[in-house]
Amino acid sequence: MTHKTTIHRLKLADFRNYAAASLSLDGRHVVLTGENGAGKTNLMEAVSFLSPGRGLRRASLADVARVGAPGGFSIFAEVDGMEGEVEIGTGSDGEGEAVVRRLRINGTAAKSVDELTDHLRVLWLTPAMDGLFTGPAADRRRFLDRLVLSLDPAHGRRASDFERAMRSRNKLLAEGRFDPAWLSGLERQMAGLGVAMTLARKEMLGLLAGLTGRADAASTFPSATLALCGFLDEEGDVPAIEIEDRYMAMLAAGRYRDAGAGRTLDGPHRADLLVRHADKDIEAERCSTGEQKALLVGLVLAHARLVATMTGHAPVLLLDEIAAHLDEGRRAALFDRIDALGGQAFMTGTDKSMFSALGERAQFVSVHGSVLSA
Known part of the structure; x- marks a missing residue:
């Protein structure tokens, strides 16, 4: 039996273009829509920092903090994860080359960011990966x-x-x-x-x-x-x-x-x-560009299925601009595959109608000028 891992609350401070942002989620898939440059991918990147490493952009910690911010960035999340409900706080501290990443689990400093994998696994697919092959x-x-x-x-x-x-x-x-x-x-x-x-x-x-x-x-x-x-x-x-x-x-x-x-x-x-x-x-x-995209999506979905099988918990999926180059039928098939994994997925797009096949399976959030609204 596969259990669902869900993020119920997300708060950002001085992260990319967000001076402050808060998002309450109800456990369904999350669709972030808005114009290019509004901050959709930045929000996804914040979720990717709930896993070890440098996030989906592989950025340096100094580059992630909001320009002009007095200190580093911070991310806070309430998660129903692999070991039950947990509060995760992570961010950066220090200046210049001395910037380091901090992590707190339920208010206690963690020894290593690898401890994040005790609570959730986060996987992603972004447009930057389209040229992988x-x-x-x-x-x-x-x-x-x-x-x-x-x-x-x-x-x-x-x-x-x-x-x-x-x-x-x-x-x-x-x-x-x-x-x-x-x-x-x-x-x-x-x-x-x-x-x-x-x-x-x-x-x-x-x-x-x-x-x-x-x-x-x-x-x-x-x-x-x-x-x-x-x-x-x-x-x-x-x-x-x-x-x-x-x-x-x-x-x-x-x-x-x-x-x-x-x-x-x-x-x-x-x-x-x-x-x-x-x-x-x-x-x-x-292969053609379309075939390469389909192969890549298939690989990521297979890996997500493998993680769910091996850990007993479905991963959180981050799928940036996932529907942009798919026709209506393929989008519907993709959403069904994502839903069948049994986890929570975050998806972005400029047009809300591209995600209509999700229906009530998703919570829609509008991103405009660094402001989030349901």
């Missing part, structure tokens, strides 16, 4: 890592620790300091973290494959086949410790090559996510 591999890695983070919060720490160790190794090589003990220590750390990252990514793809492969050819959102390439591609059912040893040997053998290149040329930071339209058996990048 044709853009750089780094965008697809970030997309995949975000999927992994929703079920494995430690994945983010592994990735940041790997990057830190790799930067230290690169610096030593750039300075010509080929101390074998020091380099071996860093490479051992990179091997453990890098292989763990890769195995977590592959596990996520395996779990998703069981869901994305169920769509039929007539589905509004076609099925996709997923694969990871670019790092340790040939490793099958080999024990992790053996894979780590192989990666360490690869790093040791490539020291002079990496020194010449000015960067580490082998590792999980070079991997790429390959996506194919399963029914047509062609790469996603060769």
